[in-house]
Amino acid sequence: MRISRGLGLAVAAGLLATVAACGGGSSSGGGGDKVELTLLSHYSDGPSKEGLDKMIQEWNKDNPKIQVKAQVVKFDDLLTTMTVRQTGGRGADIVSAYGLWGGQLMKANVVAKVPDDIAKKIKAEYSPAALGAVTTGDTLLGYPTELNTYVLFYNKKILAAAGITKPPTTWAELADAAKKTVKRDAKGNIQVEGLSLIQDGDNKSVHPFLSLLNSAGGKFLGPDGSPQFDNDQGKAALKFEADLAAAKATNPSISPTKQFRSGGVAMAIQAGWWIGSLKTQMKDKYGTDVGVAAIPGPTPGSKGSLAYGFFMGVNERSKHAAEAWKFLTWMNEHKASSGNVTETGKWLADQGLIPPRTADQEEYKKSLADPNMAPIYEAATYAMAEPNQPGAYEAKTALHNAIMGVLTNGASPDDALAQAAKAVKPQ
Amino acid sequence: MTTAVSKAGAGHTVAAPVSRPGKLHREGRAAYLFLSPALLFFCIFLILPFMFAIVLAFSNWGGFDLGTMKWSGIANFKEVLSFDGTFVKPILVNTLLFAFGAVFMATFGSVLVAYCIDRLSFQGFWRVLYFLPVVATVVAIGNVWKMMYQPAGLINAVLNKLGVNSVGFLSDASYALPSVTVVHAWASIGGAVLILTAGLKAIPDMYYEAAEMDGANSWHMFWSITLPLLRPALLFVLITQFIGGLQSFALIIVMTGDGGPVNATNVAAFEMYQRAFKYGAWGTASAMAMVLFVIILAITLLQLWVARRRGEETS
Numbered sequence: 001m002r003i004s005r006g007l008g009l010a011v012a013a014g015l016l017a018t019v020a021a022c023g024g025g026s027s028s029g030g031g032g033d034k035v036e037l038t039l040l041s042h043y044s045d046g047p048s049k050e051g052l053d054k055m056i057q058e059w060n061k062d063n064p065k066i067q068v069k070a071q072v073v074k075f076d077d078l079l080t081t082m083t084v085r086q087t088g089g090r091g092a093d094i095v096s097a098y099g100l101w102g103g104q105l106m107k108a109n110v111v112a113k114v115p116d117d118i119a120k121k122i123k124a125e126y127s128p129a130a131l132g133a134v135t136t137g138d139t140l141l142g143y144p145t146e147l148n149t150y151v152l153f154y155n156k157k158i159l160a161a162a163g164i165t166k167p168p169t170t171w172a173e174l175a176d177a178a179k180k181t182v183k184r185d186a187k188g189n190i191q192v193e194g195l196s197l198i199q200d201g202d203n204k205s206v207h208p209f210l211s212l213l214n215s216a217g218g219k220f221l222g223p224d225g226s227p228q229f230d231n232d233q234g235k236a237a238l239k240f241e242a243d244l245a246a247a248k249a250t251n252p253s254i255s256p257t258k259q260f261r262s263g264g265v266a267m268a269i270q271a272g273w274w275i276g277s278l279k280t281q282m283k284d285k286y287g288t289d290v291g292v293a294a295i296p297g298p299t300p301g302s303k304g305s306l307a308y309g310f311f312m313g314v315n316e317r318s319k320h321a322a323e324a325w326k327f328l329t330w331m332n333e334h335k336a337s338s339g340n341v342t343e344t345g346k347w348l349a350d351q352g353l354i355p356p357r358t359a360d361q362e363e364y365k366k367s368l369a370d371p372n373m374a375p376i377y378e379a380a381t382y383a384m385a386e387p388n389q390p391g392a393y394e395a396k397t398a399l400h401n402a403i404m405g406v407l408t409n410g411a412s413p414d415d416a417l418a419q420a421a422k423a424v425k426p427q
Numbered sequence: 428m429t430t431a432v433s434k435a436g437a438g439h440t441v442a443a444p445v446s447r448p449g450k451l452h453r454e455g456r457a458a459y460l461f462l463s464p465a466l467l468f469f470c471i472f473l474i475l476p477f478m479f480a481i482v483l484a485f486s487n488w489g490g491f492d493l494g495t496m497k498w499s500g501i502a503n504f505k506e507v508l509s510f511d512g513t514f515v516k517p518i519l520v521n522t523l524l525f526a527f528g529a530v531f532m533a534t535f536g537s538v539l540v541a542y543c544i545d546r547l548s549f550q551g552f553w554r555v556l557y558f559l560p561v562v563a564t565v566v567a568i569g570n571v572w573k574m575m576y577q578p579a580g581l582i583n584a585v586l587n588k589l590g591v592n593s594v595g596f597l598s599d600a601s602y603a604l605p606s607v608t609v610v611h612a613w614a615s616i617g618g619a620v621l622i623l624t625a626g627l628k629a630i631p632d633m634y635y636e637a638a639e640m641d642g643a644n645s646w647h648m649f650w651s652i653t654l655p656l657l658r659p660a661l662l663f664v665l666i667t668q669f670i671g672g673l674q675s676f677a678l679i680i681v682m683t684g685d686g687g688p689v690n691a692t693n694v695a696a697f698e699m700y701q702r703a704f705k706y707g708a709w710g711t712a713s714a715m716a717m718v719l720f721v722i723i724l725a726i727t728l729l730q731l732w733v734a735r736r737r738g739e740e741t742s
Contacts, residue, residue: 080704086491104707108489189578189593203685252688253578253598316492390489394706397685405689409600422511 035320037068037327040082040092041312044072051347055331066323068094075201086110086317093318094328099133099309102141103225103390107427111313112321114140118329130356132385133309137223142313143332144356146348148271149379150211150305153256153278156291158192158266167293170300171212171240174267178249181266194249196256196268197241197407203400205252205407207306208269212237214384215297215304220399221424225389229399230421236298238406238413245407252407261285269295271308272376276352292372294379305383309356332357339363354380391427398423483713490707503714513690514698514715522694522719525608526672532612533668534661537619542653544620545627554624558617565614569681572610573597576682597683600691607682607692611675619664626660627653662734666727673723676700695719 043052049072056068071092073081079101085091097105105111114122119140123131130144152174154167162181168174178194185191197208210220218233228234244250256268261281279286294303312331314324336343345360354377355361365377386392402420405411484503488496507514544553560568575581576596583593596606634652643651654661676696679686686693686701695715703712 083490083704083707091491104489105491108491108495108707110491187587187592189583189587251598253595391706394708397701397706400685401687401689404687405600408595408598408688411689423513 033065035066035323037066037094037318037320037324038071038092039068039094039096039312040071040073040078040085041096042073042075042078043070043096044074047351048347051350055343055347059327059330063327066320066327068327082110086315089317091315091317093315093320093324094312095315096145096310096312097141099141099311099388100386100393100396102134102311102388103136103392103427106136106139106141107390109316111141112316112318114142114313115325118325125358126356127358127361127380129307129380129383129385130309133307133388134311136388136390142311143328144309144311145344146273146310147307147354147356147380148273148309149307149354149376149383150207150269150271150295151375151379152267152293152295153260153270153274154267154291154293155260155263155265155289157289158263159291162266167291168267169296170302171215171296171298174296175240175244175247175249178244178267179247182247182249184248188248190248190251190254192263193251193254193256193259193265194267195244196254196260196265196270197244197250198252198254198256199268199270200255200257203396205403206396206400207271207308209237209241209399209403210306210384210386211269211295211304212240212297213304214306215295215302217297217302217304219384221387221389221392221395222426223389225387225391225395225424225426227395227421227424230417234417235413238403238417240298241403242406242410242413246410250407252404263289272354272373272379273352275370275372275376279352290372292375294375303382305379306386307380307383308386389427391425395420395424480713480716483709484717486710486713488709490703490709499710503710504718506711507714507718513693514695514718517690518693518695518698519718519722521604521690521692522673522696523722524604525611525675525692525694526669528605528608529612529615529672529675530665530668532609533615533619534664536612537616537623537664538657538661540616541620541623541627542649544624550624554621557620560614561617563614565677566681568610568614569678573682576606598688600688603683603688603691607679610682611672611678614678615668615671619668622664623657623660626657630656658734662730666730669726669730670723673719673726 039056041052043049053070056070060067075098078097082091082095082097082105091110095105095111097111102111122140122143126144127147129149130147131140133147134141134144152167154177158181159165159167159177162177164177164180168177174195180194181192182190182194183192198204199207201207213220213229213234216233216237218231218237219228222228241250245252254265256265256270257274257277259265260268261278275292278290282289295305297303312328314321314328318324332342332344334343335341336346339346341349341355341360341363342357345355345357345364348355349360349364352373355364361377361380365374368374368377387395398420402411402416405416405419406413483496485498485500486496487499487502506512510516540557544550544557547553577583578593578595578598582596587593594602596602630653634656635648638648638652674696676694679692679694679697680700683692686697696719699712699715699719702708702715
């Protein structure tokens with residue numbers, strides 16, 4: 001009986017421990033009036049982490065009663081970490097998320113409504129591309145942080161060696177340049193890829209395609225999440241890619257982030273953040289070899305781009321939402337010690353990103369030391385914001401599979417787009 | 428100890444233990460108490476999630492907040508099993524091809540390797556050598572093979588030397604699934620070899636000696652003695668390999684990232700992960716899990732039934 005009583009106690013203690021571990025809630029109150037807020041983000045290393053940590057330290061020093069604690073994971077683990085922690089009742093008070101996930105996070109009651117006064121200020125002070133990337137329907141999800149636009153990166157020396165003196169301004173010129181610059185060995189292996197239509201990250205073929213689609217005047221999804229790409233513009237953009245694949249001027253197995261720096265890729269449709277990596281990787285060669293231009297459209301003068309963003313919002317389940325908004329407002333509005341920009345704007349610009357706040361953008365545009373940054377900033381004025389309704393992520397994957405079917409299997413662009421459109425579920 | 432003597436047949440007396448209800452009852456209670464931590468563990472981490480998954484399979488839930496869960500009847504199963512979608516074809520087809528291909532290659536390879544090792548010196552060394560991939564992480568194995576499969580990787584370099592053009596092992600939809608299946612089979616040979624070697628060791632030498640005296644050659648001995656007596660070990664290997672193959676997805680994430688190209692390497696477990704954790708479609712993910720559960724159960728029962736018909740001990 002003694003054993004059974006002991007076991008009973010152990011089981012009860014185990015259950016209590018489990019319940020205590022599982023039901024910890026989203027934030028800790030701390031002692032007295034002190035509040036500890038957690039901030040979950042993917043700013044896990046390099047200047048992104050250093051800059052955010054610096055701002056948090058500054059806040060914590062001046063606000064002993066509201067302490068912020070950063071929690072970081074790699075981008076690839078961000079959504080799953082958020083899912084698991086939120087479901088287990090351990091979600092962070094402040095969540096930093098990719099705009100594309102915004103719809104599903106909103107539908108699942110993860111992100112709280114932005115208070116009206118803050119929402120009004122954000123809508124007035126941030127650029128349309130940044131707002132579009134972090135707004136689902138009419139609902140703003142939080143403070144826009146990262147903003148990226150897509151542009152055409154090219155290797156000046158490779159283009160010059162092929163007799164091309166200026167970056168392409170139409171699809172015909174782009175295809176011509178890709179075909180002229182591609183180089184293969186006797187076995188057919190590509191030594192230099194003409195135009196890369198792949199980027200790193202999720203659904204790696206979609207962003208270059210959507211940039212081309214935008215340059216042709218097309219759209220990805222409608223406001224209700226219905227497919228808008230299965231039309232003449234979409235077919236033209238995908239046919240353009242299919243022709244390059246058939247001519248072997250593009251190859252999805254080549255990663256531009258690895259091979260552009262060593263001269264293995266002549267042109268690539270990529271996001272602006274790439275500038276920072278290229279500068280680090282290519283050092284002196286960056287200045288002499290790398291050029292950036294707008295992504296051309298089918299006709300002279302047409303151009304297009306895709307803008308995607310991140311945002312920082314407050315968790316619906318946070319017990320300290322007011323304190324969290326207070327911190328976010330300070331973080332996004334206080335000025336940097338040097339210059340007329342906000343410290344968040346500087347933090348983002350230092351990483352090669354476009355600050356989403358219009359005033360910061362204008363300030364940086366006045367004194368762009370790197371001419372390659374100009375087309376990236378310029379694209380923020382015309383880029384199509386990445387849709388983020390519930391189901392947008394799934395739709396993007398369906399589109400990715402359709403594009404890859406064309407690029408790798410030689411599928412018909414019309415059939416591929418029709419199949420992708422069928423897989424999109426408006427919500 | 429108290430015993431009762433009873434007559435059993437002509438002139439035979441058998442001593443039978445007399446049950447002591449009180450003592451047995453206490454022992455039973457103690458047994459249940461000792462089992463309770465394990466039972467509790469199974470309830471919390473197996474039975475409860477399983478029941479929750481069944482509920483989810485009939486619901487529409489975006490994750491995070493249980494308050495947003497909505498009953499949807501069999502809609503998720505309709506969607507998952509629809510021939511218009513991607514789950515039945517290519518995903519389920521890929522899953523079965525992946526599992527059957529890997530099991531066939533791994534079983535055939537492991538029987539061969541175990542049989543050879545059983546005839547070699549330094550058997551421990553060979554077993555360790557073949558077991559190494561089992562110890563290595565899937566991430567390491569996947570990345571090494573991914574590099575070897577690259578257009579400028581080792582395998583294409585060898586093919587180029589032989590005058591063959593580079594093959595897009597992971598980028599060509601026709602080669603991607605077989606390429607990943609080979610790696611999975613290679614990585615799982617070690618565990619099977621270990622079990623089969625133990626099975627081989629359990630076969631008494633007298634059968635081989637008798638066969639040798641009867642003039643049987645190596646092939647006859649293998650076919651008529653080794654294989655039949657190895658069947659229980661083979662059955663275990665087959666069942667565990669099938670279940671592992673049908674549930675596998677880590678290697679696919681490492682090697683292809685997104686189950687591509689064009690869903691060519693997308694398998695059921697990977698699609699479930701995507702639906703639940705990426706798209707927040709927990710209902711369809713759970714319906715897929717139920718479908719996969721039924722398939723695994725059916726294949727396992729079929730294997731056991733075939734083994735029983737052949738007279739194997741499976742309990």
